[in-house]
Amino acid sequence: MPLSPARLAGTAARAAAGLPRFEQATIDELGTPLAEVTFVVVDLETTGGSPKDSAITEIGAVKVRGGEVLGEFQTLVDPGCEIPPYISVLTGITSTMVAAAPRIGAVLPHFLEFARGAVLVAHNAPFDLGFLKAACAANGIPWPATASVDTAVLARRLLSRDEVPNCKLATLAPYFRTSTEPCHRALADARATVDVLHGLFERLGPLGITSLEELTGLTRQVDPDRLRKRHLADAVPHGPGVYLFRGPRDEPLYVGTSTDLRSRVRSYFTAGEQRSRMTEMVALSQRVDAIPCAHDLEAAVRELRLIAEHKPRYNRRSRFPERALWVRLTEEPFPRLSVVRRVRPGAGVFLGPFPDRRAADAAVAAVHESLPLRQCTGRLSVRVLGTACALAGMGRCGAPCTGAQSVEEYGGIAAVLRTAVAADPHALLAPLLARVERLAAEERYEDAAVLRDRAATLVRAVRRRQRLESLAAVPELVLARPDGEGGWQLSIVRRGRLVAAGCAARGSSVRATLEGLLATAETPLGPDGELAASVDETELVLRWMEKPGTRLVQVDGTLACPVPGTGGYTDFLDRVEAGRAGRDPFADGRSLGTRARPERVSSGAAMSR
Structure with missing residues (x-):
């Protein structure tokens, strides 16, 4: 929240007088103090151990806040069945006692109203809350979204074996000298759990846990060594940026990005982070460096560059x-x-990039299914003739090695791929999609699915290449996005590379901010028309451009996509993605080699498009 002019003046006066300056911490940083949290400690008695075949016979609850009891809730419940004798011996509740009691459907609304807005506490919470959630579901009552604390788990985190042999309520009650002895009656057990909860709270002070958020994190599994390293986040500021965890030799262990650096770094020292490799990383960390950024695009780009540099x-x-x-x-x-792994200007047409060899091979197989390009690896001479291979006999190659196909004829076929990458993939993709339809009509569904997936891989590769080239062709691009507070997030992009980023706050001059950014922006090296950044960075810029609300402020050059491009295949890609969730992506282990005669493309047909 911004300070008022009077508070700003007061702060400046204190600084001028040499007095200490005080700043109010944010609610996000402080969390919710435990003394201000309302807890409802609940206990149930039931006819058995599972809500699938058992029912609730009694509910007892105590509402507390700041160590003071605010109210109690207790009622017997008619389970709708006979209470087993051994349960009656354990709890003292008989079928006769609950005969006139209300059913659970009538009790739940009153209990939920009693517990509304509070944090639920139970000893072995999955048991009690599991029965309550099942009862709500059975009666069509929505279960409220509320935090919960399990005193059994909390006791395991805070007490040692030397203090208590186990963490049963009957064991913890005498250890904490509870005012009520647990006796398998709901309200008495809830009262005893309240005293146990307060006794455990006294153990939180030395750990520095004072908020509800830290308490709920502690009740989950967390490494004590990781918890003790929370001080590494003390110097990390709020706001967007990049963070680096550094190891014993000051080497970068992990690089990440966040719109709120401090909150994100603090989360690594709580139970919210359960990844084993992150636990190992935090154990090695000695320092956390933070790099504040103007906005999320700059943070994402810096993260990519740091990862590529330091690995x-x-x-x-x-x-x-x-x-x-x-x-x-x-x-x-x-x-x-x-x-190949490198793009060399002037060395041919390049399609991609692909994340792995499997995707690249799928695209190659799709092209070979559509075009009778030669698949031999040697360099062919126009003068020296050879013998035809098996592919020529199968109609999958025009046999240029034997002189059966001239350079011009073969060039017309290769031109189909060049045209597809540059602007129009129709002539390349039409034979593939037609064959998919034929295979499906012949009920060869597995073959149709394999070919369809290869075609989809090819479409994505063409679309990605065209998008990258459209941005690489722009010498300079200025983008702006609203920051949500009346200001603007600014980005300057040159040949696909983010070269400057900044913010124009509400009330400041956007033009003056842009002039400063343009004056200090990086000048990328390399030939014009080629990407000046990694593919991942350029795609980050493209996604930022395409977000709703982004405005194009200034363009040096032409920003345009080829026509018709791959826009007509969007529905096809959506159908492929929709079907991907319903099948095992590893089910088909067949080779990516072509399996059928491709549609022949003549040079005349290729040039007519």
Whole structure:
């Protein structure tokens, strides 16, 4: 919340007088103090151990806040069945006692009203809350979204074996000298649990746990060593940016990004972080560095660059952008497809990038299904003729090695792929999709699904390449997005690379801020028309551009997508994605080699498009 002019003046006066300056901490940082939290401690008696075949016979609850009892709730409940004798011996509740009691459907609304807005507490909470949730579901009553605390789990975190042999309520009650002895009656057990809860709260002080958020985190499994490292987040500011966990030799262990650095870094020292590799990373960490950023795009880009530079051992994503794969149509008289790791300008047509070899091979197989490009790996000479391979006899290659196909004829077929990558993939994809329909009509559904997935991989690759090239062709691009507070988030992009980022706060001059950013923006190196950033970074920029509310402030050059492009295949990709959830992606282990004769594409047909 912004300070008023009077408070600002008062703060400035204190600073001028040499007096200490005080700042009020935010609610997010303080959390909810335990002394201000209302707890409802509940206990149930039931006819058995599972809500599937048992029912509630008694509910007892005590409402407390700040150590003071605010109210109690107790009622017997007619379970709708006979109470087993051994349960009656244990609890003292008989079928006769509950005969005139209300059913659970009539009791639940009153109990939920009693507990409304409070944190539920129970000893072995899954048992009691499980019965209550099942009863609500059976009676069509919505279960409220509320926090809960399990005193049994809390006791396991705070007490040692030397103090208590186990964490049963009957064991903890005499240890904490409860005013009520638990006796398997709901209200008495709830009163005893209240005293146990307060006794456990006294153990929280040395751990520095004073808020509800920290308490609920403690009741889940958390490494004590990790909990003791919370001080590493003390110097981390709020706001968007990048954080780096550093190890014993000051090496980066992990790089991450967040819109609120302090909250995100603090979460690594709570039970909310359950990943084993993160637990190991935090155990090694000695320092956390924070890099504040202007907005989320700058933070995401900096994260990518830091990961690519340092390759932290605990980061899995984007550690090796140089390992991305591309499908290349070679530049020679009879071009062929090959899978490569580097894009070299002028060395042919490049399609991709692909995340792994499997995706790249799927795209290659799709192209070979559609076009009779040669699949041999040697370089062919126009003058030296050879013998035809098996693919020529099967109609999957025009046999240019034997002279059966001229450079011009073969070039017309290769031009279909060049045209697809540059602007229009229709001639490349139409034979594939037509064959998918034929296979489905012949009830060869598995073959149709394999070919459909390969076609989808090819469409995505073409779409990705066209999007990247459209941004790489723009020498300079200025983007702006509302920051939600009356100001603007500004980004300057040159040839797909974020070169400057800033914010123009509400009431400040956007033009003046832009002039400063443009004056200090980075000048990317490399040839014009080529990406000046990694593919992942350029795609981050593209996604930021496409968010609702983003405005194009200034363009140097032309920002345009090829026509018709891949827009007409959006529905096809959506159908493929919708079907992906309903099948096992690893079920088909067949080779990615072509399996049927492709549709022949003549040079005349190719050039007519």
